[in-house]
Amino acid sequence: MRIAYITADHGVPVFGRKGASIHVQEMVHAYVALGHTVTVFTGRKGGSEEGFEADLVKVKPSVPDPDDAIDAQPRAKLIAKETRSIEIGELVENALIEEHSSTPFDFIYERYSLWSAAGVRAAARLGIPCFMEVNAPLLLEQEKYRDLIQTEQAAELEAEVFGKAHAIAAVSEQVRDYAIEKGAAAERCHVVPNGVDTARFHPDVAPVTGLGIPDDAFVVGFVGSLKAWHGLEPLLDGFRELPAEDGYHLLIVGEGPLRTWVEGYVRGARLDGRVTVSGWVDYVDIPSYVRRFDVAAAPYHAIDDFYFSPLKLFEYLAIGRPVVASAIGQLCDVIEHGRTGLLATPDDPADFAAKVAEFHRDVALRERISQAAAIEGARRTWMHNAQKMIELATEHVAAA
Known part of the structure; x- marks a missing residue:
């Protein structure tokens, strides 16, 4: 045609x-x-x-x-x-x-x-x-x-x-x-x-190296422009509750008007050294950043008219990353809780942190959901x- x-x-x-x-x-x-x-x-x-x-x-x-x-x-x-x-x-x-x-x-x-x-x-x-x-x-x-x-x-x-x-x-x-x-x-x-383009986003992508992140860190990752509706506040509030001694590191991949606010939050919460903000990354390089995540985050505020279909969600899945997403809107349709990811209560930092910690301590759960996520991502x-x-x-x- x-x-x-x-x-x-x-x-x-x-x-x-x-x-x-x-x-x-x-x-x-x-x-x-x-x-x-x-x-x-x-x-x-x-x-x-x-x-x-x-x-x-x-x-x-x-x-x-x-x-x-x-x-x-x-x-x-x-x-x-x-x-x-x-x-x-x-x-x-x-x-x-x-x-x-x-x-x-x-x-x-x-x-x-x-x-x-x-x-x-x-x-x-x-x-x-x-x-x-x-x-x-x-x-x-x-x-x-x-x-x-x-x-x-x-x-x-x-x-x-x-x-x-x-x-x-x-x-x-x-x-x-x-x-x-x-x-x-x-x-x-x-x-x-x-x-998602599965020729670009797939589990065999090589992870990005360096970035000042320790090799043994458990990386919680986020991709997106740094804007209010992308859930940066619940992301940081949740990450703040994760104990530093367990090796958690937050990697935020993106740029935007809230970068100064994010950096100010990191300083004020004394998260220096535990949070990396990459700045703008070319789209062709995004897969390697996502592959570095141990857990991929899709946090959103609880809003009545949540009508989004987040690109990041499908990209996370296609690379086979275990996802912690807010239980809202289409995210509940795409993520089957316990099979292709874990759903957390929107605007509940403690619940978000608990879901991330569940992946951290349960390697078998992480591997099982990672495999199921890649299969689901390949369909979409x-x-x-x-x-x-x-x-x-x-x-x-x-x-x-």
Whole structure:
């Protein structure tokens, strides 16, 4: 099949380094590996496309990037960002139509973004299906955590996308419920959690060496950007309860705005020498860091609307790391307590520490769960997700 892949969000460059960009790259790779042809339409390329296996069409909006404006007032800058994002969606739609005229696409796959209805609009004009990948309730996030000026237009675009997409691939049950609440038909909404590239993440990866961590240390590891919602506070509170004499060492792999806070916490809690913060690590090197973990941590705060599908969880599993995760949201679906990991009560440092200590003292448990985790991780691949979309596309094309 020939697939038009849309990623219109300015915050998600195709060749970026954060999780959303990795998701784009991995899904494109999976489609190509399955024998399909992909053309990516975007407003922001990011880094180098060397080795990229798909064609790329980058549109150029007439509105300058507001981030380049030095003296712009905050409100004016935000309006310009929103206007520019809307234009990117319109340009992507037209570019896709033009590309289709020479070599037709079989279906459109769009990563849902706040300001784009390019996929569903192009699909209606061309008479082909559009599948929408929804990773988060973006309008809700924007209103809650960021600033939003053109709220009404954003809501109209969201309703249009959810109402007209031929199928929606939501990363979690909670995101699926949100899409249905906002107008998507339940029978068109499928839960497709994030995945992992098992050619990169697997148990035979060699562990990273050095880093100033003693060879005999029992390493509790965490991967992720250092932001509030990634559970750094419960991670540190829990680690603090583990006795220093038992050789525990915390390895935090990532960078972000809370790094100064993390380092301050370490000093204040007198954890110096027991905690290593790696800083930013290239994604290609992440597997070797995860392989160094004796236990991998996925701690999250107890929140009512936990809708995430953490990439780190699938990467931990695929490498066969014993996981201690908060018992919340999709983590309870992915981790079977006592078989593929241990679940801890969210925001309960003592319970988190107890679960880590259980792995520390019970080698047989650690080895058994490590093996089961690797088997579970090997099932949850990007290839599997792409194949599911191909099957849906085949059904829609046959029906049409």
